[in-house]
Amino acid sequence: MSDLSSQYLQKSKKHILLIGVLSIITLIFAVYSMGTGSSSNLGFWSTLKIILGLQEGSNVQNAIIWELRFPRILMAIVGGTALATAGALMQGALGNPLVSPLTLGVASGAALGAALAIVLGWTFIDNSDLTIVLNAFLFSLLVVFIIIQLGNMRSISPESYILVGIAITFISGAVVSTLQYFATDAQLSALAHWSFGSLSRPKIENAVFISFILVILLPTALMWSWDLNALSMGGDEFAISTGVDPVRIRKNILVLSALMTSVVIAFTGLIGFVGLAAPHMSRIFVGNDFRKLIPCSAVLGSFLMLFADTLGRTLFAPVVIPVGIMLSVIGGPFFMYLLLKKSGGKY
Numbered sequence: 001m002s003d004l005s006s007q008y009l010q011k012s013k014k015h016i017l018l019i020g021v022l023s024i025i026t027l028i029f030a031v032y033s034m035g036t037g038s039s040s041n042l043g044f045w046s047t048l049k050i051i052l053g054l055q056e057g058s059n060v061q062n063a064i065i066w067e068l069r070f071p072r073i074l075m076a077i078v079g080g081t082a083l084a085t086a087g088a089l090m091q092g093a094l095g096n097p098l099v100s101p102l103t104l105g106v107a108s109g110a111a112l113g114a115a116l117a118i119v120l121g122w123t124f125i126d127n128s129d130l131t132i133v134l135n136a137f138l139f140s141l142l143v144v145f146i147i148i149q150l151g152n153m154r155s156i157s158p159e160s161y162i163l164v165g166i167a168i169t170f171i172s173g174a175v176v177s178t179l180q181y182f183a184t185d186a187q188l189s190a191l192a193h194w195s196f197g198s199l200s201r202p203k204i205e206n207a208v209f210i211s212f213i214l215v216i217l218l219p220t221a222l223m224w225s226w227d228l229n230a231l232s233m234g235g236d237e238f239a240i241s242t243g244v245d246p247v248r249i250r251k252n253i254l255v256l257s258a259l260m261t262s263v264v265i266a267f268t269g270l271i272g273f274v275g276l277a278a279p280h281m282s283r284i285f286v287g288n289d290f291r292k293l294i295p296c297s298a299v300l301g302s303f304l305m306l307f308a309d310t311l312g313r314t315l316f317a318p319v320v321i322p323v324g325i326m327l328s329v330i331g332g333p334f335f336m337y338l339l340l341k342k343s344g345g346k347y
Helices: 003-034 044-052 059-094 106-120 131-151 158-182 185-196 204-223 225-241 246-268 273-286 290-314 323-343
Strands: none
Touching: 003 044, 003 059, 003 273, 003 290, 044 059, 059 158, 059 204, 059 225, 059 246, 059 273, 059 290, 106 131, 106 158, 106 185, 106 246, 131 158, 131 246, 158 185, 158 246, 204 225, 204 246, 204 290, 225 246, 225 290, 273 290, 273 323, 290 323
């Protein structure tokens, strides 16, 4: 075996070990988060023993852990995983590091659906618990349909997807702003609360449903890592020479990413930072190989979401700051620090 091959294998083992360590840290922090909050601090070891059945918790402790905090923790993990994976896929498919799951207009479509449900009462189902969620999801799927139609056009370029996403964002934003202008104070408050991005709304069955969807979609995302490597190494011409159809794979990846994004933000509201930052941070740790970049982004995304939500629940307790706000506040400066440290001030 050549020295180059040996160095590559050694580096790959280090990257896999790093991803494993990050996964363990995320699980440990999840246990800590389940025992920490404004209502009661149970302690890490007590929480772990109750979770594993080694200690009998009181009725109050069991209610706090399993009914209040566990759905929130599970939603943070699966939501962060989905958004970060979608971000890595989209950045690879479009060859643009500034792309995020919100760039294609999926989030703006969801916001339009939520605004129509809140302000006009225009819904597809007469159920107060599912009205906003279903509207947000269906209107985000409308954006997915537009993406599919774009993918069927052979002459479409990667930049066109981004430009269409920007156009959808502006159109949806204009309609939402018009609705806000005519909304009552209560409707404005409800719409603002949805737009913050929060993990308090989804119930345990919602988190389990999203987990099930994610288990189905993630293997497909990993299966396309070779195609993404071909696109990132030499563009469309090189990808074609290796047997990859750039137009088809780009359409499939963008549809998959949009579905991952829409199924999460329909329940949580707008959360945008994870999908942009987690893939960038992962590149700093494991490089540009999508076989490792996708899993690392998923783990980092879940940790970022979990950390931000835990900090938002405890920093100004009993006031809970929505996770979307906390991600922007703590993640932005940290993300900038990592980029400047890695590149010496140049990116």
